[in-house]
Amino acid sequence: MITAERKPLDEILALVGDKKKVLVAGCDTCVAICLTGGEKEAEILAAELRIKAEQDGREVEIEHTAAIRQCEWEYLDMIADKVEQADVVLSMACGIGIQSLAEKFAPRLVMPAVNTNMLGMPQEHAVWLERCVACGECRIGLTGGICPVVRCSKSLMNGPCGGSHDGLCEVTGPEKEEIECAWALIWERLKAQGREELMFADRPPKDWSKSSSGGPRKMVREEAKPV
Amino acid sequence: MADTDVKTPVAEDGEAVDEAPKKPVDPDFEPEIIVFACHYCAYAAADLAGSMRLQYPSNIRMIKLPCTGKLEVIHLLRAIEAGADGVYAAGCLEGECHYLKGNLWARKRIDHVKDLLTELGIEPERVEMFNMSSAMGAKFAEVATEFTERIKALGPNPVKRAGVDAHAAAREALGGAAMPDDPAPSAATSEEGHAT
Numbered sequence: 001m002i003t004a005e006r007k008p009l010d011e012i013l014a015l016v017g018d019k020k021k022v023l024v025a026g027c028d029t030c031v032a033i034c035l036t037g038g039e040k041e042a043e044i045l046a047a048e049l050r051i052k053a054e055q056d057g058r059e060v061e062i063e064h065t066a067a068i069r070q071c072e073w074e075y076l077d078m079i080a081d082k083v084e085q086a087d088v089v090l091s092m093a094c095g096i097g098i099q100s101l102a103e104k105f106a107p108r109l110v111m112p113a114v115n116t117n118m119l120g121m122p123q124e125h126a127v128w129l130e131r132c133v134a135c136g137e138c139r140i141g142l143t144g145g146i147c148p149v150v151r152c153s154k155s156l157m158n159g160p161c162g163g164s165h166d167g168l169c170e171v172t173g174p175e176k177e178e179i180e181c182a183w184a185l186i187w188e189r190l191k192a193q194g195r196e197e198l199m200f201a202d203r204p205p206k207d208w209s210k211s212s213s214g215g216p217r218k219m220v221r222e223e224a225k226p227v
Numbered sequence: 228m229a230d231t232d233v234k235t236p237v238a239e240d241g242e243a244v245d246e247a248p249k250k251p252v253d254p255d256f257e258p259e260i261i262v263f264a265c266h267y268c269a270y271a272a273a274d275l276a277g278s279m280r281l282q283y284p285s286n287i288r289m290i291k292l293p294c295t296g297k298l299e300v301i302h303l304l305r306a307i308e309a310g311a312d313g314v315y316a317a318g319c320l321e322g323e324c325h326y327l328k329g330n331l332w333a334r335k336r337i338d339h340v341k342d343l344l345t346e347l348g349i350e351p352e353r354v355e356m357f358n359m360s361s362a363m364g365a366k367f368a369e370v371a372t373e374f375t376e377r378i379k380a381l382g383p384n385p386v387k388r389a390g391v392d393a394h395a396a397a398r399e400a401l402g403g404a405a406m407p408d409d410p411a412p413s414a415a416t417s418e419e420g421h422a423t
Binding site for chain 2: 009040047051055
């Protein structure tokens with residue numbers, strides 16, 4: 001799912017500025033599941049903002065709401081009344097939801113209250129690990145179901161670098177935690193599958209134009225378009 | 228912006244300052260303290276304290292919960308927003324929760340609220356988690372007394388507003404999660420007073 005983390009309060013306050021009517025808009029899909037931007041978290045942020053305003057002696061009206069999904073026009077209709085009364089909307093959805101909201105209600109001010117950070121897998125309750133970067137050309141069929149683009153620190157596509165030892169990467173994570181070498185994992189998985197030869201097979205170069213470096217992407221399913 | 232006197236919850240010199248008041252303590256300040264009490268332990272401990280004729284400050288106002296695990300971050304924030312000077316949860320001793328881990332969840336959530344208050348420039352000491360068993364009437368009175376003293380030293384909640392009832396707001400935030408008060412909370416209450 002798409003994961004996000006709430007921005008620091010000071011940054012949110014700076015985005016709100018001196019606006020009087022603030023709506024905190026949560027999204028009850030991905031960001032609710034990662035406990036960052038659902039209705040519950042929107043209510044908490046709204047309460048924080050009211051406490052802060054009261055402390056600073058500012059007269060503001062702060063409300064909260066949540067759309068089932070902020071990234072779909074139909075669900076945005078359901079929160080339109082509240083959005084249209086606000087001077088600024090603080091969206092707690094992922095970047096897609098924030099932009100959908102901003103586009104639907106343009107030129108109304110819509111500000112991000114979260115940083116969208118990854119496409120993550122919940123490894124255990126309250127822990128998410130990055131598993132995909134939506135590169136547009138999936139190769140994990142050749143790599144034992146393990147993505148080297150996201151799990152190799154260097155996104156190497158053709159085997160490990162010289163910095164891998166005992167199955168660990170020479171790079172450490174942000175909390176100094178060890179990172180498993182993706183190519184060591186791939187090798188072990190391919191061995192377990194009896195498909196080691198894939199390690200040595202020719203692979204055409206990956207087409208990175210299908211990734212975000214090729215400009216904004218668009219997907220159209222003609223067969224599913226309304227008639 | 229101008230009221231710098233109520234901010235800075237942590238000392239700049241890095242020394243562990245223990246609730247040092249930033250301004251003179253007002254001897255007339257009577258804090259309003261909301262206690263979220265677990266039905267199985269702290270609420271019964273309060274009853275026991277009453278039966279034992281133990282004195283504790285009348286500043287505390289209780290809300291009974293089936294378990295402190297029912298408490299959520301927003302419930303504590305609502306109490307603070309409504310002007311409660313201090314808020315604490317009193318749950319079972321660790322390892323003795325009737326719902327196994329409710330009191331451990333409550334502690335984590337209260338720790339999170341402390342972080343949110345710090346971010347807001349409000350003293351995190353205004354919220355706390357305590358553990359006690361139903362047999363600890365004396366501990367209940369001691370916690371109530373010590374916490375009241377702590378809040379008196381901190382002074383009033385900076386967002387206190389006249390005419391807002393923090394107890395009612397906290398109760399409303401909890402909705403159906405809060406249990407009804409016992410019919411007669413005086414020392415004369417009979418032992419089986421926990422019907423509904």
